[in-house]
Amino acid sequence: MPPQNYSPNPHFSLVLTTPLQLKTKTGWKYSQAMGVTNKKSIAALVSVLITVSLLRLLWITIRTSTNTPITSMPPALVIACSSPRDCNKTTQHRKRPSTGQPPSFSNASALTDKEYHLLSHLISQRAPCNILVFGLEHQYLAVASLLNAGGTTIFLEDNPTKLGNADTHPKYIQVKEVRYKTYAKEAYKLLKHARKNPGCAPNSGLHDMPRCRLALTELPEEVYKTKWDVVIVDGPSGEGPESPGRMAAIYTASILARTGNMTNVMVHDVDRMIEKWFSWEFLCDENLISSKGRFWNFHIAKEVNSTRFCTT
Template structure:
């Protein structure tokens, strides 16, 4: 009897326990892996882009900050760009350049004391940008207006009790008090010399001033405050200096006028005159550690006792 062979095909899922569940489980894990991969890729892409943007922003900000002028310099440039340069009383270009050269050579931070508010006020503050600049003027009104417009500027008003017509009376007073209240080395805060400025804030007298400019008060007529007190005070500050450089640069503007010329000779001394530029006298005055037999401001004067 002829028989026919039969093949039995067994499907794996029939005999393998949990086959359908295993396949479903694998698919879930594959989906989770794909989602994690996509999330990681997208997160890395955005993080890298944000970091790059931040770096570019920081670089641009730093470059912008570096290229910007300091505010005092910008203020000065705007001031002089919009001003009439032919007004009376302003310094000439050689005078300004001479003072600027001394400020540049000054070891930072440079201490710069200026008597008088003038057209060059903002310029001096800018040229000594990294140092300390202090302005002293007779006008409380001008000081308040300056501080209102430029709050960062340090300025003080003082009462000048002398006037131009008092010049020779004050010189006589100085000669009578040169060994006492008007001596060249002293603390001006406690001085009763008629030529001393003693009503500034206390800390001003403790500063080792490197450069002093006398360009005020006005002094253009007999009834106006002269610069006798400013020049005398500059001479004492230079000789009484404690700390800093041993020498102080003292500039006197409009030195051709009688008050400026006479007081410069008495209190800054011809021996200390370095040079003149137009109407600007430049003196270099050294500190006096020990006055010895000297009782005056200049080396030619000696003590009455030794005489």
């Protein structure tokens, strides 16, 4: 028999197309609902992350601000302190006479626990080594006594009161007097002077730099001859515009470091403008390898022939 003409049932066609249409409409509504839900979920997640970050920042700020600096201690107790916390515990039972005077700037800027640990960790890695310190503080004496007994540590101090106990230190620790001729109020003028004066370039050398006002050219001869592994700048006090500032100390430390062999230069109180300015200028941010609190640690390569301090 010849095939009969086939005419689709319109109702059957409707039955076939209706589920597809329903599926399409349902899917569109579902995706629309999911889009709204996803937006709400993302907004909620972002809010939670921001809240957690703020709480963490607040916790770090509170913890950092509550770090208790070390107060000064008698020289006889220096050896007994292995950390700032030990120093505090050791000196808590000792009664100090009340002078009615505010604490000195050196005590106010003493190393915190984190700063002390940064220093002691560095010294322990490089010891026995040669350490030069601008400023005589008990914390640095403790580190040198405990961790660098087989090396050499020289302190440069301008305060006559601190120089009075120089004979009580071990033989491998020396304390030398230094005199600063530049004052904190001159910092900006000295910075411009160093930038314009070719005699302040790092390849001039400290002995041949009489024209550079920042160069400390009257230090003990062994300071210039020694290849320093670590140089610490925490002196002079720089506690006022009429006091000697740390401009010359930071500059001289940068020159000495460039004659050594991968020298670490550590500058304290970098929250102050002079310390920050002169560290960036002569030690350079490209050499900054670590920091804790107000303590910056620069790693300076040997560059005796360089005409610039920083490459950028």
